[in-house]
Amino acid sequence: MNDQDIIGSSNKNHQAQQSAMDEGWWSSIMEEDATAESSELYRDHNTEYSFDLEKVDWVFVEELYAKDAIIELMPSGYNRGGLLVDGENIQGFVPVSHLNKLAGVDDEDERYAILMSYLDQPIQLKVIECSQQQRRIVFSERAALAGEGQRNNVFSSLEPGHLVNGKVTNITDFGVFVDLGGVEGLIHISELSWGRVKNAADHVTIGDTVQVKVLQINEQSGRIALSLKRLQPNPWESVAQRYHLGEQTSAMITSVAHYGAFARLEEGIEGLIHVSSLSKFFMIQNPQDSITPGTAVTVKILHIDTDRHRLGLGLVAIE
Numbered sequence: 001m002n003d004q005d006i007i008g009s010s011n012k013n014h015q016a017q018q019s020a021m022d023e024g025w026w027s028s029i030m031e032e033d034a035t036a037e038s039s040e041l042y043r044d045h046n047t048e049y050s051f052d053l054e055k056v057d058w059v060f061v062e063e064l065y066a067k068d069a070i071i072e073l074m075p076s077g078y079n080r081g082g083l084l085v086d087g088e089n090i091q092g093f094v095p096v097s098h099l100n101k102l103a104g105v106d107d108e109d110e111r112y113a114i115l116m117s118y119l120d121q122p123i124q125l126k127v128i129e130c131s132q133q134q135r136r137i138v139f140s141e142r143a144a145l146a147g148e149g150q151r152n153n154v155f156s157s158l159e160p161g162h163l164v165n166g167k168v169t170n171i172t173d174f175g176v177f178v179d180l181g182g183v184e185g186l187i188h189i190s191e192l193s194w195g196r197v198k199n200a201a202d203h204v205t206i207g208d209t210v211q212v213k214v215l216q217i218n219e220q221s222g223r224i225a226l227s228l229k230r231l232q233p234n235p236w237e238s239v240a241q242r243y244h245l246g247e248q249t250s251a252m253i254t255s256v257a258h259y260g261a262f263a264r265l266e267e268g269i270e271g272l273i274h275v276s277s278l279s280k281f282f283m284i285q286n287p288q289d290s291i292t293p294g295t296a297v298t299v300k301i302l303h304i305d306t307d308r309h310r311l312g313l314g315l316v317a318i319e
Contacts, residue, residue, distance in 0.1 A: 057089035058132045064090075065127040065222075068151040068182075070144045072122045078115040080108070085125065085139060092137030094125060097177065100141050103170045103206055126151075128222050142169055143184065150182025155219045163231070168208045171200050178212060178226055185224035187212060194229050194236075194268025196254060203228070235268040236309050243301050248316055253295040256288045263299055263313055271311030273299060278315055291318075 064071055073085040075094075082095040096102050101114050129138035143151070158164065158180070166178035166185065176187040192203045204210060216225035243249065243265070251263035251271075260274045275287055282290040296319040303312030 053091065053135045053137070055089065056091060056137065058130075060089055061092075061127060061130045061137055065130050068126060068149050070124050070126055070148050072124050073139070074120070074122050075118045078112075078118070080111060080115075083115065083118055085123070090137070092127070092130075092139050094123075094139045094141060097170050097172055098128070098138075098140035098142050100145070103142075140184075142179070143182070146179070146182035151222065154180055154183040155217065158214055158217055158224065160214050160217060162214045163211055164214060165209060165211050166226075168204050168206050168210060171204065171206060173200075176200050176204055176228075178210060180224065183222065183224060185212070185214070185226040187226045187228050191215070191225075191227040191229055194232065194234060195264065196270065229268075235266065236306055239269060239311070240304055240306050243304065243311075245301055245304065247301045248298055249301070250319070251297050251299045251313070253291055253293050253297060255293055256291060258286055258288070261287055261291055263297060265299075265311075269311065271299070271301075271313040273297075273313045273315050277313070281315060281318065 063069075071087065071090070073087040073090070073092075075083045076086045077084040080096070082093055082097075082099065085092055085094055096111070096115075099114075099118070101117070102111065105111050105114060123141055124144045125139040125141055126143040127137065128140045128143055129136060131137075164180055166180045168176055169179045169184060170177040173189075175189045176192065177184045178187060189197050189200050192200060197203065210228065211231060212226040212228055213230045214224065215227050215230075216223075218224075249265060251265050253261050254264045254270060255262045258275070260272050260278060262270050263273055264270045278287050278291065297315060298317040298319060300314040300316050301311070302314050303310065305311075
């Protein structure tokens with residue numbers, strides 16, 4: 001495999017990880033929070049709970065969803081992913097990401113303590129997802145804060161491409177939830193910055209008011225995909241105007257692999273220093289043993305491929 005193949009393969013893998021703007025976003029949410037029908041729910045660590053969706057009045061559930069109505073239900077069990085809630089002819093699951101008290105809580109013991117505190121006292125909820133075919137009913141406590149009927153108002157006013165303001169309500173491993181005034185949209189972690197994002201909390205804070213761009217809207221499922229990075233131009237579109245072959249420039253090592261090291265020239269623009277270039281400075285078999293993320297370096301531009309977002313670099317000096 002030659003240098004260009006390595007650069008292409010590495011960047012292709014990185015782009016694939018950063019481009020999941022589809023139903024997979026929402027699948028990851030439910031996998032993170034646990035789905036109701038597949039969860040083993042616990043009131044404590046000894047008692048198991050399950051629910052019987054055969055007893056659910058699906059017409060009633062669908063009416064609740066269509067009207068964006070608020071219903072008061074009693075929590076009856078929990079797991080690390082959220083609460084099981086019950087009512088007459090209705091049962092379902094409230095993911096942790098939709099519980100008011102758990103926004104931003106990462107500590108496992110604190111999470112369980114808060115979940116336990118929900119038991120035996122009714123909470124107000126909205127149905128945010130219902131599918132008889134998939135045997136799934138998902139509720140949100142946070143959505144109920146906006147009041148009844150607000151979801152329909154939001155969806156009627158939004159279109160893809162719109163710029164809107166919202167409030168950050170929760171930060172997770174996979175992205176950021178933003179309240180748009182009755183409906184929460186998701187900024188997937190790949191849409192926070194043109195650069196590599198390791199931690200969404202490095203970019204926003206719960207309670208922040210942010211302007212976002214609407215990417216996708218699915219009123220039927222109640223899902224809105226948002227972007228923060230698309231408020232700024234894609235830096236790769238003008239990279240050839242800012243950098244030229246043979247030019248030397250400052251950079252910062254961001255990650256290291258067995259085939260070389262990635263270096264960031266600016267936010268959103270990274271290139272690969274091949275191991276053959278590193279070996280001019282180090283007696284190495286594994287670059288990870290010799291250079292670390294955060295190291296300031298001077299690099300030379302060897303290859304530029306704007307269409308495929310590829311940049312080949314040579315190491316000139318370690319600063």
